[in-house]
Amino acid sequence: MITEPQSAAARTLYDKIWDAHVVDRQDDGTCLLYIDRHLVHEVTSPQAFEGLRMTGRSVRAPERTIAVPDHNVPTTWDREQGIDNEESRIQVDALDRNAREFGVVYYPVNDIRQGIVHIVGPEQGWTLPGMTVVCGDSHTATHGAFGALAHGIGTSEVEHVLATQTLIQKKSKNMKVEVTGRLAPGVTAKDVVLAIIGQTGTAGGTGHVIEYCGEAIRALSMEGRMTICNMAIEGGARAGLIAPDQTTFDYVKGRPHAPKGAQWEAAVAWWKTLFSDEDAHWDKIVTLRGEDIAPTVTWGTSPEDALPITATVPDPSDFTGGKVEAARRSLDYMGLTPGTRLTDIAIDAVFIGSCTNGRIEDLRAAAEVLRGRRLAPGVRGMVVPGSGLVRAQAEEEGLDQVFKEAGFEWRLAGCSMCLGMNPDQLAPGERCAATSNRNFEGRQGYKGRTHLMSPAMAAAAGVAGHLVDIREFAAQPA
Amino acid sequence: MDKFTTLTGIAAPMPLVNIDTDMIIPKQFLKTIQRSGLGVNLFDELRYDREGNELPDFVLNQPAYRQAEIIVAGDNFGCGSSREHAPWALLDFGIRCVISTSFADIFFNNCFKNGILPIVLPQDAVDVLMEDAQKGANARMTVDLENQTVTTSDGVAFQFDVDPFRKHCLLNGLDDIGLTMEKAPRIESYETQMAQARPWV
Numbered sequence: 001m002i003t004e005p006q007s008a009a010a011r012t013l014y015d016k017i018w019d020a021h022v023v024d025r026q027d028d029g030t031c032l033l034y035i036d037r038h039l040v041h042e043v044t045s046p047q048a049f050e051g052l053r054m055t056g057r058s059v060r061a062p063e064r065t066i067a068v069p070d071h072n073v074p075t076t077w078d079r080e081q082g083i084d085n086e087e088s089r090i091q092v093d094a095l096d097r098n099a100r101e102f103g104v105v106y107y108p109v110n111d112i113r114q115g116i117v118h119i120v121g122p123e124q125g126w127t128l129p130g131m132t133v134v135c136g137d138s139h140t141a142t143h144g145a146f147g148a149l150a151h152g153i154g155t156s157e158v159e160h161v162l163a164t165q166t167l168i169q170k171k172s173k174n175m176k177v178e179v180t181g182r183l184a185p186g187v188t189a190k191d192v193v194l195a196i197i198g199q200t201g202t203a204g205g206t207g208h209v210i211e212y213c214g215e216a217i218r219a220l221s222m223e224g225r226m227t228i229c230n231m232a233i234e235g236g237a238r239a240g241l242i243a244p245d246q247t248t249f250d251y252v253k254g255r256p257h258a259p260k261g262a263q264w265e266a267a268v269a270w271w272k273t274l275f276s277d278e279d280a281h282w283d284k285i286v287t288l289r290g291e292d293i294a295p296t297v298t299w300g301t302s303p304e305d306a307l308p309i310t311a312t313v314p315d316p317s318d319f320t321g322g323k324v325e326a327a328r329r330s331l332d333y334m335g336l337t338p339g340t341r342l343t344d345i346a347i348d349a350v351f352i353g354s355c356t357n358g359r360i361e362d363l364r365a366a367a368e369v370l371r372g373r374r375l376a377p378g379v380r381g382m383v384v385p386g387s388g389l390v391r392a393q394a395e396e397e398g399l400d401q402v403f404k405e406a407g408f409e410w411r412l413a414g415c416s417m418c419l420g421m422n423p424d425q426l427a428p429g430e431r432c433a434a435t436s437n438r439n440f441e442g443r444q445g446y447k448g449r450t451h452l453m454s455p456a457m458a459a460a461a462g463v464a465g466h467l468v469d470i471r472e473f474a475a476q477p478a
Numbered sequence: 479m480d481k482f483t484t485l486t487g488i489a490a491p492m493p494l495v496n497i498d499t500d501m502i503i504p505k506q507f508l509k510t511i512q513r514s515g516l517g518v519n520l521f522d523e524l525r526y527d528r529e530g531n532e533l534p535d536f537v538l539n540q541p542a543y544r545q546a547e548i549i550v551a552g553d554n555f556g557c558g559s560s561r562e563h564a565p566w567a568l569l570d571f572g573i574r575c576v577i578s579t580s581f582a583d584i585f586f587n588n589c590f591k592n593g594i595l596p597i598v599l600p601q602d603a604v605d606v607l608m609e610d611a612q613k614g615a616n617a618r619m620t621v622d623l624e625n626q627t628v629t630t631s632d633g634v635a636f637q638f639d640v641d642p643f644r645k646h647c648l649l650n651g652l653d654d655i656g657l658t659m660e661k662a663p664r665i666e667s668y669e670t671q672m673a674q675a676r677p678w679v
Contacts, residue, residue: 023668024661030643032661034668036679044561046511057655060665072509087509094511131679138560138584152560152584155513156591156654164658166665170641172583202496203554203580236557238583259678267678302496322495322552329494421505428528440500440558442523 010277012174013243014209017149017274021132023166033169036131037148038161039117040067040104042095043421044136048159049098058102060165065104066126069095070116071421073109075384075411080110088422102162115387115413118142118355122226123389125255129244129271134161139355139437141232145225146252147244147274149209152233173283175208175237176276179216181290186471188365189224190357190435190454192216192288193231194296198306200286205237208284211276212242216290222251223361230356231437234303243275295470297342298439298452300330305439309457309469313340333441334449335429342467345451349432350381350408350462351444354418357435357455358386360393366435366459367399369470370406372478376465381408382424384416406463420445433461480593481651485574486620487547490537491611495552499585502556502564516563517570538571542614548621550604550611551578555596556585565592575621577628579604590644593651595623603628603636610634623649 011019024032038061045067052058059065072088073079083089092109099106107114113124118139121127133143133150136158143150153167161167177196197204210232217228225242232240249268252258259267294308305327307314315338316327331338336345352358352366363385375381383403385391391413394400400410417424418436426432426448435458439450451467460473507519525536532539538546549555549568555578556564565588568576576589577597589596599607610617610630617631623645629635647654672679 024664026643028642030641032658032664034665034672043508047513047562050511055655085509091509091511128679130676136560136562138558140560154560154562154565154584154588154591156562156588160655160658163655164662164665165669166658168654168658202557203582206554206580206583233584236554236582263678267676270676302498304496322493325493326495326552419505421508438498438500438558440498442504443500446523446528 010280012276012280012282013147013211013241013274014149014174015280017130017132018171020130029170031169031171032166033132035134035161035165035167036064037121037126037133038065039121039133039135039140040065040158041071041117041135041137042069042091043071044155045098045158046091046094047155048162049102051159052102052162057163059104059162062103063105064165065162066121067095067099067104068107068114068117068120069109071415071419073414074422075414075416075424077412079412112388112392115390116355116358116415118230119358119386119390122146123255123387125252125258128252128258128267129248130274134167138233139230141238141240142226142230142355144229144232144240145222145242146248147241147271149239149241151238172238173208174281175205175210175284176282176286177210177212178214178285178287179212179290180214180287181216182219183216183290183293186295186456186474187293188454188456189220189227191293191296193228194298194303194306194452195288195293196286197231197235197303198296199288200235202234202302202304203236205232205235208237209239209241210235210237212240217242218245221361222247223359226359227356231303234437244271295454295457297457297467299334299336299342300327301333301439301441302326302330303437303439303452305330307342309342309467311342313338313342315339343469344466346431346466347433347451347461348379348430349426350375350379350458351417351432351434351436352382352455352458353384353386353416354436355386356437358384358390360390362435362455363390363394363399366455367402369456369459369474370463371402373406373463375407375462379462379465381406381462382411382417383408384411384424385413387413417444419443433458433467479591479651479653482574482593482595482623482648484620484622484624485547486618488543488545488615489548489550489607489611489619490543490546491608492537492549492551493608496554496557497551498558499556499561499564500558503561503567508561508563513566514570516567517572520567520571545572547572548575548577548619549573550607551576553579555581557582560584562588562592565589565594569594577604577607590648591654593648595621595648597621597628597638599628599636599638606630606634
């Protein structure tokens with residue numbers, strides 16, 4: 001039974017995708033939702049596969065299940081020789097064994113298509129508009145850029161999806177985040193999403209699915225849209241969505257697992273119906289003016305600690321409630337003094353990569369800034385492409401040379417220093433301009449200090465040796 | 479999954495807001511391929527110094543709270559990653575209930591899959607419970623899932639909401655997968671219809 005909408009009432013994009021995937025609905029509103037794509041990586045899946053084994057269950061739809069190791073894998077050029085860390089090796093080996101035993105689609109570590117699971121899915125055409133996509137990783141929200149309902153799940157749910165290809169869900173509320181007008185020069189998707197979270201807070205989207213819309217969002221490339229949706233979770237929303245349009249279709253067309261021929265036409269026809277109806281109901285609406293958004297960086301240990309680069313480090317007394325103590329703790333951890341100009345914060349390291357900003361457009365933006373320039377003395381830099389194919393593309397364009405000449409290390413694909421599960425970590429006290437998604441305590445390494453920003457801003461900070469306003473930096477000759 | 483019915487135990491106060499999953503269980507402990515054994519590393523970087531010595535100021539290192547079974551926490555507990563290692567670590571330590579004004583969605587969901595009850599209450603109720611938790615080991619709080627109440631050591635009771643289906647599963651220790659498997663014919667029928675309607679998927 002495919003449940004059609006309860007009435008002809010106006011629906012949001014989220015409502016439409018939800019309705020198209022309901023397998024069963026209980027009286028209390030709890031639904032069984034069909035899952036079109038299940039992405040799997042080595043960290044959150046071993047216990048789930050073990051659960052299947054213990055109960056004698058199989059993977060219901062191995063052809064809809066895509067596995068790739070990313071969190072633990074070394075990004076050094078000698079990784080074909082194996083993983084030194086025993087626990088990491090065991091976890092990657094377990095994925096290898098599980099993928100083969102249960103017959104799921106698999107990109108092993110030495111496959112050129114290996115990379116961060118949220119970059120591989122779209123790149124290979126596994127992620128398509130209107131789909132439900134889940135993965136045992138909170139940044140699954142990334143795939144929402146295609147107008148797919150995509151969110152992170154825990155390992156118990158990974159096991160549930162493996163066994164049944166469904167998920168037990170209650171519907172979230174609808175939240176609209178509109179960014180009107182045009183972005184100013186130097187302002188990127190990363191700045192937009194940091195500015196949004198700075199305004200709504202890390203719990204602002206809790207219980208909601210966010211749809212990002214408005215002229216400024218519409219003007220973004222697929223790479224930029226993925227950056228925005230990737231960080232929906234940092235604003236508390238499990239899923240972020242952007243309605244599919246010609247930009248989406250152009251990106252998808254011709255990818256290895258995208259529909260072809262008559263099926264392509266049928267798919268596009270359905271995808272074109274995937275938008276929020278004019279008078280659809282929204283539980284929450286937030287509007288930002290694109291023109292007002294400045295290049296944005298974080299100063300603290302929560303993604304909501306985001307400010308325009310022209311601002312100063314805030315004082316805990318600027319806040320109220322529990323945030324006062326949280327801000328005091330953040331400043332202590334980050335080693336910052338209230339009133340310091342953000343552009344006066346000196347850095348030790350630059351990390352360019354992650355599922356937030358590890359795509360080709362991000363590497364191009366960083367390389368653009370670095371052409372003819374070098375990292376400041378004492379600053380180390382690392383570029384980790386999001387997938388083997390992103391790396392190959394960048395090398396074809398000569399970007400690897402730009403990075404190397406600027407003093408950066410050019411690495412193989414993986415999650416790397418975004419979460420430091422492999423050896424790519426900050427040392428205690430080391431301060432990093434990072435293109436990743438979380439500035440939590442210890443995230444990039446024990447006592448490491450993270451400032452989140454766009455690829456161009458991170459590259460420029462590396463050259464200057466301190467945080468800089470890209471709008472002023474870009475105006476200077478190399 | 480263990481049932482959750484009633485629980486009377488020590489509650490540890492953790493008033494910090496936005497306690498994230500990296501704080502609950504840092505990434506270096508995600509390399510296990512088992513569910514058990516993570517309790518010793520719960521809140522690792524808040525709880526130990528680099529050499530592994532306990533930091534005496536941290537609440538769960540204080541004698542009164544070493545046997546805590548409940549945490550009363552600041553807003554937005556469990557934000558960040560989807561790692562189920564966070565509830566696994568809490569459970570392995572002995573925590574069966576977390577009370578806050580709000581939780582991150584994925585963490586909230588993961589708790590129910592592991593027999594942990596996350597309770598959302600308004601700020602004024604959490605303030606009273608936080609104060610009660612600060613009294614230490616002699617003040618034991620009672621959580622009654624059937625009647626949906628939390629009662630302080632002084633007998634002040636607060637009513638909380640819980641999703642009826644999740645309550646049912648928790649009270650009876652039910653396994654989701656088993657329940658869904660009973661609906662296999664519906665899943666098959668959906669798949670058959672979708673193969674017609676959206677063959678490209």
